[in-house]
Amino acid sequence: MRDLNLSLNQTQRVRLEAALHELQSLVPAAASAAAVTVADTIPVNQEDNILKYISLSQENTIQEDTISLFVCADELVWCRGHGTSDQDGEVVATLCGVVERVNKLVYVRTLRARYKPEVGDIIVGRVIEIAPKRWRLEINFSQDAVLMLSSMNLPDGIQRRRTAVDELNMRSIFVENDVICVSTILALSVEVDNCFIFCFSDFKSVFAYVVVLTHADTLRVINHQAEVRGFQHDGSLHLQARSEKYGKLERGQLLMVPPYLVKRKKQHFHNLAQYDVDLILGCNGFIWVGEHVLVGENVKTTEDRQKYSNEAENFTPLETRKHICRLANAIRVLSALGFTLTVELIIETAEASVSSNVEVNDMLGAEFYVQTAEREAKRRAALLRKKKGGR
Amino acid sequence: MVGLSEGEKHFIRGGIAQDIRTDGRKRLQFRALSVETGVIPQANGSARVRLGATEIIASVKAELGKPSILHPDKGKVSIFVDCSPTAEPTFEGRGSEELSTELAVALQRCLLGGKSGAGAAIDLSSLIVVDGKVCWDLYIDGLVVSSDGNLLDALAAAIKVALSDTGIPKVNVSLSAANDEEPEVDVSDEEFLQFDTSSVPVIITLTKVGRHYIVDATSEEESQMSSAVSVSVNRHGQICGLTKRGGAGLDPSVIFDMISVAKHVSQQFIGVLDSEIAAAEAEADE
Numbered sequence: 246m247r248d249l250n251l252s253l254n255q256t257q258r259v260r261l262e263a264a265l266h267e268l269q270s271l272v273p274a275a276a277s278a279a280a281v282t283v284a285d286t287i288p289v290n291q292e293d294n295i296l297k298y299i300s301l302s303q304e305n306t307i308q309e310d311t312i313s314l315f316v317c318a319d320e321l322v323w324c325r326g327h328g329t330s331d332q333d334g335e336v337v338a339t340l341c342g343v344v345e346r347v348n349k350l351v352y353v354r355t356l357r358a359r360y361k362p363e364v365g366d367i368i369v370g371r372v373i374e375i376a377p378k379r380w381r382l383e384i385n386f387s388q389d390a391v392l393m394l395s396s397m398n399l400p401d402g403i404q405r406r407r408t409a410v411d412e413l414n415m416r417s418i419f420v421e422n423d424v425i426c427v428s429t430i431l432a433l434s435v436e437v438d439n440c441f442i443f444c445f446s447d448f449k450s451v452f453a454y455v456v457v458l459t460h461a462d463t464l465r466v467i468n469h470q471a472e473v474r475g476f477q478h479d480g481s482l483h484l485q486a487r488s489e490k491y492g493k494l495e496r497g498q499l500l501m502v503p504p505y506l507v508k509r510k511k512q513h514f515h516n517l518a519q520y521d522v523d524l525i526l527g528c529n530g531f532i533w534v535g536e537h538v539l540v541g542e543n544v545k546t547t548e549d550r551q552k553y554s555n556e557a558e559n560f561t562p563l564e565t566r567k568h569i570c571r572l573a574n575a576i577r578v579l580s581a582l583g584f585t586l587t588v589e590l591i592i593e594t595a596e597a598s599v600s601s602n603v604e605v606n607d608m609l610g611a612e613f614y615v616q617t618a619e620r621e622a623k624r625r626a627a628l629l630r631k632k633k634g635g636r
Numbered sequence: 637m638v639g640l641s642e643g644e645k646h647f648i649r650g651g652i653a654q655d656i657r658t659d660g661r662k663r664l665q666f667r668a669l670s671v672e673t674g675v676i677p678q679a680n681g682s683a684r685v686r687l688g689a690t691e692i693i694a695s696v697k698a699e700l701g702k703p704s705i706l707h708p709d710k711g712k713v714s715i716f717v718d719c720s721p722t723a724e725p726t727f728e729g730r731g732s733e734e735l736s737t738e739l740a741v742a743l744q745r746c747l748l749g750g751k752s753g754a755g756a757a758i759d760l761s762s763l764i765v766v767d768g769k770v771c772w773d774l775y776i777d778g779l780v781v782s783s784d785g786n787l788l789d790a791l792a793a794a795i796k797v798a799l800s801d802t803g804i805p806k807v808n809v810s811l812s813a814a815n816d817e818e819p820e821v822d823v824s825d826e827e828f829l830q831f832d833t834s835s836v837p838v839i840i841t842l843t844k845v846g847r848h849y850i851v852d853a854t855s856e857e858e859s860q861m862s863s864a865v866s867v868s869v870n871r872h873g874q875i876c877g878l879t880k881r882g883g884a885g886l887d888p889s890v891i892f893d894m895i896s897v898a899k900h901v902s903q904q905f906i907g908v909l910d911s912e913i914a915a916a917e918a919e920a921d922e
Binding site for chain 1: 643658665667671
């Protein structure tokens with residue numbers, strides 16, 4: 246809500262408050278309990294912990310440890326992760342966000358933070374530098390991401406040969422400031438807290454951490470620290486663009502929203518055929534809305550650049566452009582209201598604006614914000630009712 | 637500021653040519669304007685103006701001073717602009733100096749008139765307390781908190797709002813017999829005189845992109861401009877000042893065209909600004 250600077254009139258303000266209040270009341274108790282602000286105590290239920298712990302240990306078939314753990318349950322200490330602190334035996338949040346638990350580890354995941362990469366994420370980034378054999382990309386991560394030339398396949402899917410000529414021609418593929426779509430392959434972020442190293446981003450390292458903890462005593466954990474760090478490298482992020490669907494994005498606009506609004510899904514590329522629009526919801530909160538491009542058309546980048554010189558003929562068709570702007574404004578409204586961005590919701594919002602005869606520009610006006618909040622509250626209430634009815 | 641790729645630039649230019657910009661606006665539409673008054677309690681008048689993602693805070697401070705010898709019947713007004721590094725990292729340190737000066741000079745030109753003080757939008761003779769002895773010095777400060785294009789228009793609007801919020805304390809002068817003595821002044825804490833802002837102009841910047849020109853350009857659109865003409869227009873539709881930025885030349889007929897468009901747009905903008913000021917004042921009274 247922080248970004249919301251609307252000039253609302255009296256009735257609009259009342260309506261918006263009512264809608265937001267309803268939205269808040271619809272949140273399940275478990276979810277609201279997980280949200281913490283600074284200095285909140287995080288409940289660490291010891292018994293819960295053991296039960297969970299046993300089930301996990303069984304999966305991993307480490308029976309001996311389970312027994313020993315069960316015996317010394319009283320001595321079990323929670324591992325305080327990022328964003329927590331120990332105050333007189335209680336775990337206290339030092340950040341504002343959502344409490345996450347991975348086995349014995351408790352940490353606070355902040356909402357308004359930079360993007361935390363995970364392996365296999367599809368993201369949209371902007372090239373900021375061309376370095377030897379690699380492009381550096383701005384992706385709203387704490388570091389710049391790296392896309393190696395060798396992680397790009399040739400247009401027909403053949404692996405690239407590492408030649409000097411290829412390296413010299415890197416600018417024919419991407420130049421500075423290009424917006425491109427890629428996926429992450431090696432996402433290793435390291436968090437150092439209280440002598441432990443936690444790695445949230447990589448499944449393997451979370452597992453490694455669990456293994457370390459199963460042999461639970463502090464000494465051993467410290468011993469294993471080096472091992473965990475062993476495959477961390479420098480914590481940088483590597484990207485790849487091996488398929489033809491990845492690559493340069495043109496003829497459209499890039500929107501930046503807080504990354505927590507984009508949830509990881511099976512589909513991040515969406516071709517909205519009815520509008521002739523491509524929508525890419527990058528996990529890093531960069532969203533691309535642009536004219537639909539057929540896969541494989543990207544190849545002709547150098548020719549494209551020459552085409553811009555006689556540009557008037559190849560502007561985006563007016564209808565498509567209207568759709569692009571409408572969808573972009575729908576995303577702007579939804580992200581300002583703090584609603585999770587899904588394709589369905591974006592399309593629904595855009596369609597609602599069409600059906601209630603709201604001009605593209607007026608979508609950013611106060612009235613449409615209020616309408617959108619009300620619609621979302623209604624939708625969630627209906628969803629909850631359906632769920633309860635089903636039971 | 638983040639660079640734009642060729643494709644995005646092309647998209648922006650296309651949008652301007654087709655009269656639907658990236659956020660759905662037409663060429664001559666402003667972004668949403670929101671106004672707050674009285675944001676700085678220490679100042680005599682202050683305002684926060686948001687124009688889309690551009691955010692400006694303006695404050696007016698009045699101090700008693702001595703009028704200059706050349707113009708004993710006029711008060712003094714000075715305008716300063718500061719660009720905060722929160723708006724853009726490049727404003728850190730001395731990075732914003734050039735831009736700040738440019739904006740301040742443009743504002744002075746549009747609001748203060750000539751060196752003699754003639755033709756000033758702010759009525760300088762209303763600032764005089766005792767002829768040749770005591771006058772009010774107005775210090776107008778503009779702070780760019782967040783920058784997303786069209787800073788000059790937003791600054792001028794913020795100053796206009798801040799001036800309309802300004803109350804200048806009433807001064808009682810005790811008459812002394814001797815003419816060359818300093819008069820004794822008694823500044824009232826309770827009574828304030830409202831400042832007359834009806835003649836303060838707004839600035840409309842027309843940014844030329846390709847063959848068309850637009851109002852209220854975002855910073856992305858500004859990166860595509862060839863030249864920009866800022867026209868300050870008052871309530872009566874009179875032109876108070878004119879500045880041009882950007883290297884590209886303009887045909888004289890285009891400039892006349894731009895001026896008449898700016899005059900038309902300004903009357904709408906003044907209307908919007910007036911209603912926003914009224915709403916902000918009503919809110920402050922609550």
